[in-house]
Amino acid sequence: MTLTARIEALTGSRVARIRALHGGDLSEVAHLTLADGREYACKTGPMVAVEARMLEAIGDTAPAPRFVAGDLLLIDYLPEEPATPAHWRDLGRALRAQHDREGEAFGWPDAYAFGPVAIPNDPAPDWPSFWAERRLCPSLPFLPPDLAKRIEVLIATLPDRLPDLRPSLLHGDLWTGNVHFSGGRAWLIDPACYYGHGEVDLAMLHLFGSPPAAFWDGYGATEPGYDERQPIYQLWPALVHYRLFGSGYAGMVERLLSAAGA
Known part of the structure; x- marks a missing residue:
């Protein structure tokens, strides 16, 4: 048919x-x-x-x-319209409300993927374990030995660097291309959802640029230590880009590792 x-x-x-x-x-x-x-x-x-x-x-x-x-x-179908400060403010409010929605465990019932890159979402007992085992470790076999070693060093520090928290509902792939403005509102499209730390969405939103101040007017304040955790959370999408598009993203991975102190 x-x-x-x-x-x-x-x-x-x-x-x-x-x-x-x-x-x-x-x-x-x-x-x-x-x-x-x-x-x-x-x-x-x-x-x-x-x-x-x-x-x-x-x-x-x-x-x-x-x-x-x-x-x-x-x-x-939502016809797209140019972004205004009001749109970005609405995105901030909506994302904060989403991050305030808690789950029972870190992860998601379904595995997912970005093209050929699998995204394991099996539950983990705590957030540092989930980020290490489900997000960073799966890329190690695909990396040059020097980069893989630096990530292993970073992983060993995660229990002391990532917070103990309740799982929040994440979009999971929140770059600007997956934010759609229509009807005076912000809409989230092409999700890769799981439950984790809301800062992961914020880190992804800042990986290739920064949203305007109106976004923060809607979202509100971040938690203490946000800036120090951002490169740790940005490392995963950088690794995905490395695996999808090749060694041209090695510099981004190295820069984020250095920013994370690894």
């Missing part, structure tokens, strides 16, 4: 138009218009059912998943 036929069977309406959109690592994305006027973002890929559950967990700050069947996901 063709994609168009599957969509029509799922929605009960004829497909009027499908227009390709920029997609993520795991899914092809298109803007779908049905004959009855409904519009969706249409995603196809091997893990869309997991993504749908993540969007549901985020709730009102994410576009709602409306249909999911096999490798096909239809979510609300």
Whole structure:
């Protein structure tokens, strides 16, 4: 059955138009218009059912998943608009509210991936163990020996450097490309959710730039030690980029290790 036929069977309406959109690592994305006027973002890929559950967990700050069947996901389509200070303030408020939502354990019920890079989410008894075992250690076999050794040195210090905390709901891949502004609001798209330390989302948001002051007006104050922990948390997405795109990211990994004192 063709994609168009599957969509029509799922929605009960004829497909009027499908227009390709920029997609993520795991899914092809298109803007779908049905004959009855409904519009969706249409995603196809091997893990869309997991993504749908993540969007549901985020709730009102994410576009709602409306249909999911096999490798096909239809979510609300939100026309993009230019970012304003009000949009960024809304993002800060929404992210703070999300980070205030606690889970029972660090991790997530489903494993996930960034393209070919697997993301293990098995629970861990404490936060330093989760960050070491589920985020940093999996990259060690893919690194030059000198970088791997420096990460092992850093891992040994994590119990003394990462806080004892309750697990917070994370977006998990919060760079600016996964923040969507529409309808006067900020929306979170393409999640890689798990429960951990909210500062991980903040660190990712600052890896390739910094949000404007309005974001912090909405989010509020950070915890003591935030600046010292930021390079530890930024190291993981840097390692993912190294594995996805090659040794051109080795300098970023080295810089973050130095900033973390390793």
